[in-house]
Amino acid sequence: MSAPSDAGAEPGRPVRRQLLGRLVMAVWLTLMWVILWGDASPGTVVAGAGVAAGCYYAARLPHLPVRLRFRPLRIVLLIGHIAVDMLVSSVRVAFHALWRPAQMRGAIVAVPMRTDSDLLLVMVSAGLSLITGSLVIELNREEGVLYVHGTPVSSERSVRHLRRQVRRTEERFVRAFGTQRDIDEFEREEQELLRADEENSEEETR
């Protein structure tokens, strides 16, 4: 375990913390190994830890600074929401597959993301792509805009619904996994977006 730390040595980060970051992944790999072998005897665990360390040594996996916080209740809620969204939109797509598939329409919408954390953005786009009705096409990292293809979308109203669903999914991920700083930033950006929306609608009414 000690060898890769010089490969990915980051200035200003104590070695102990780097090792700790890798330890989580090593434990995860060991757990996989134990599950796949199907027995949790000490020999298997030691062999698994050896293989995990060997993988790290051979692949020189970089240390990813994981800045996440896990809130169990929020995560359970998030999984529940995703499961429901998946089921509902699967049924909708199934319906369209059987009834007049040629008339199904889609839409590509741009949704500005309020979080700026790389990891959270990855999680949000993976989560969105799991839900049947949506598929992330492109991510503009600089401006933090997600381009999502949604289907079935048939009118302006369902475009708005799709946009709302994307934003809600983002909020759920941020609240389940974000650190306090991520959440603060999220709320600040949200206020800014709301203000911008209000200004836009005022201009439109004029």
Add this chain to the structure above:
Amino acid sequence: MTAGDIATAVLLPLGAAFAFTGTVGLVRFPTLLGRVHAATKPDTVALVLVLAGAAFQLPDPRVAAWLGLAALFQFLTAPVLAQTFGRVAYSRGEISTGHLITDELADAVERSREDDDGDGG
């Protein structure tokens, strides 16, 4: 018949039905993106339902961990596949615009092109 058997009897056909509609959608949807939707996501639901149905018939609950792993890796890999398809399809222009209500990505691409032209001229 035990409660577990009843759960299996409900979950397995339900999963099979989802897999079926996913495949039907793959054949019948006119657009590439519609097909990607049909091919990746109802199948994920189907797999989870089939695995859940199978879990009730296991002699040893420890084996359920393997089923859980199968579901987990499906969750991790399906979005990657879907996004790769979507991206490649879009950048190659394999998108039938007639089936889109709006395309805000095209607007953004157009805008950035104009910006580039402005810089060049």
